[in-house]
Amino acid sequence: MHQHSATPPAERLSGVRLADLTTLRVGGAPREAFRARTSEELARTVSLLDVSRTPLLIVGGGSNLVVADGDLDLVVVIAANDGIEVNAGGVPGLVRAGAGAVWDDVVAATVEAGLSGIETLSGIPGSAGATPVQNVGAYGAEVSDVLTRVHLYNRETGETEWVPASSLELAYRYSNLKFTGRAVVLDIEMQLAPADLSIPLRHLGGERLPLAEARADILRVRASKGMVLDAADYDTWSAGSFFTNPIVPVAVADEVARTVGPDAATMPRYPQPDGMVKLSAAWIIERAGFPRGFPGDDAPARLSTKHTLALTNRGSATTDDIVDLARTIRDGVRDRFGVTLVPEPVWVGVSLD
Template sequence: MTTPVPLAGYTTLRLGGPASVFLEATKSTEVIEAVRAADQAGEPLLVLGGGSNLVIGDAGFDGTVVRIATRGRGHDPLGDGLVRLTVEAGENWDDVVADAVANDLGGLEALSGIPGLVGATPVQNVGAYGVEVADLLLSVDLLDRRSGQVRQVSTAELGLGYRTSVLKGTDDAVVLRVSFALRTGGQSAPVRYAELANTLGVELGARVPAAQVRDAVLALRTGKGMVLDAEDHDTWSAGSFFTNPIVAEADLPRVLSLIHARLGPEIKVPRYPGGAGRVKLSAAWLIERAGFLRGHEAADGRVSLSHKHTLALTNRGKADTEDLLTLAREVRDGVRGAFEVDLHPEPVFVGCNL
C-alpha cells in the first residue's frame, strides 16, 4: 500500500496536504513515461516543480504527483554575439541565472533570486525589474498530453503576456526543457526599471556588467523578503501573491476618483502602460492604501503579509492553507471595496480556490 506523501515540504509556502502517489523524475524520459502512464490509467495528475508559485489545499492531491528533477544545460552559438542556452525543466532557476552571469552571458541577470525551476518560467512568463522571460525565450519543448507526443513550440505560439501564457491554468502540456537567447560579452540587458537604475546609479536604458545587476537585484529582493531563507518566515510565501491589476483607460477616471476621495486629491497614483487602451496599477500600493500594512495578520497570527513587502502573504510557521486563503480573501475584498479594483492571484491553486 502506498504511503501518502505530505506536499507541504515541496512548496515555498510550506503548506499543502498529502499526495496519494509521489514520483520523482530525474530524466525527461521518466517524466514522459510517468505522465503517459497516469493519463492512460485516467488518474488525476499534478506535475510539480519548485513549488514556489503553488497553493495546495489542506486535503492534498488525490492522485499522482510527478516532481520534475531533470538536470542539464547546453550552449550553442547563434551568431551575431548570441548564444542559445537550453536548460532542462528541473534545473533550479537561480542557479541557471548565476551560471549564465559567470559565463559572461547577458540577459537573465535581472531575474536573479526568483525561486522555482526553469520549467515554470515560460508558464508564468516570469518577470522582474523590467525583464520578462518573453524577452529572451526562443522555444519550449513540451509533452502534449492530448496527443502524447513531444513537440517544440516557438515563443509566438505561447501567447506570452503579463505573468501568463497559454500554458498557465491548463494541464494540457508539460514543459520538458526551455531555450533562451543570451548575449555574449558579459554586459546586461538594458536597465529598464527605475528602482534598479537608481540602485546601480545609472540612467534607464544603460547596460552595465551583468554581475553588477545580479548583485543589485539580489540585494533588492533580499530587502523585500523575496529570496528564500528557511529562518525568515517573511520568505515562507509564494512570492508576489497578486498581479498588478490592469484597467481599461476608460475606467481609470472612476478608479482615480475613488482613490482621491479616500486619500485626498493631491495623491499621485503610480501607473504604467498596460498595453493598448489599458493602464497597469501597483497592487502593493493599492493594498497598502486600502489599509493593509506590512505585517498585517490573520488567523490569530498564523499568517500575515510580509513585514518587508505587502505583496507577499506568508506562513508564520503554524498555518494551514485555509488560513492563507482567509488572508488573501480579506486583502482582495478590501481593495475591491475601497477602490473597485479586482486583484487577481498569481499562484496556481490545487484543491482550493479564492
C-alpha cells in the first residue's frame, strides 16, 4: 500500500466546525478532522498528511486563531495529548506537558506543587503546545524565562527531536516556529523553582505573594478584563489580546506622545534593551478614538466592554465581521499615530490586507 493512502492513526471526527474549536467562535468546516491523543499519534498523523501534500491546521486550545468561514480546503488535527508531569523523572521543578494540555491546568499543577515561575501566566487560554510558538507572556513573565526544551516533529526532515529552547530565537510574542509551519510542537519542558512566594508581580509594583494567592490575583485581574473564558460572557469570545504591543524607535514614541497632547503624561512607555520603546497597544487604540465596546451595541463584532485590546464576537459574528473590525482599528491607529499594529493571532484562509 502506498504510504500516502495510509489512514492516520488518530481518531477521525465528523461534523467538525472551527467555530466550535476556537475561542473567537468563528470558522468553517474542514475537509476532515482527526484527534491525536499521544505525541506519537500527533507526529505520525502530521507525517502521513504531509506525505500526501494535504494542507493541515493543528489545533490545540484554538485561542489564537482567526479562521475563514465556509468550506475549508484543509484537514484539522486536534492535539489532545494532554499529560502533565511535575518533577518529571525525579528532577525537582522539571515540568513536562503534552502539546494538547490545557495551559491553565499546567499552571495550576505547578502552583499546587509549590513551584514558581509561571504563576503570572494563569488564566491564559489555549494549550501548552502553543506557548513556545509565540512565547506567551503576561505581567512581566514569559514562557522563555523557564522553557528548557521542546519536543518537535520536524516536518522538513520527518524526524522527532527534543531541541533546546535557545534554538527557537524566542523574543516578544515570537519564535522561529511562528508562521513557518516548519515543525509541530509535541511536548514542552520547563524548569521551575520550588518557592513559597511568587515571582515579583509587575501589576502590584513588584510585590511577591504566596503562590496560590498570586494565581488567584492574576485570575481575578484577567477576568476583570474579560480574558478568562466564560461561555456566558461575550466579552470572552475573543482571541485574547488581538494586537501585539508595538515596539518603536524613541522618536516614534515621542511623536505619539506629542500627537496625544495633554494625556501624554499617562502614556505607558517600556524601554527595551536595544534602545527601542514598547508602547501599550490598548492605550493607543483608545487614544485613536476606539473606546471599549466600539462600534456599539448593535455590532456583531466589537471591542470588549472590559478591555480595548480584545476583539469580541457578540454571538453572531462572522469571520468577515471580525476582520473588518480589526482593519478599522489598525487603519485608524496608523492614520492617527503612524504606528502599524500587528495582529497576534494566526490567520487561516483570511488576511487583514
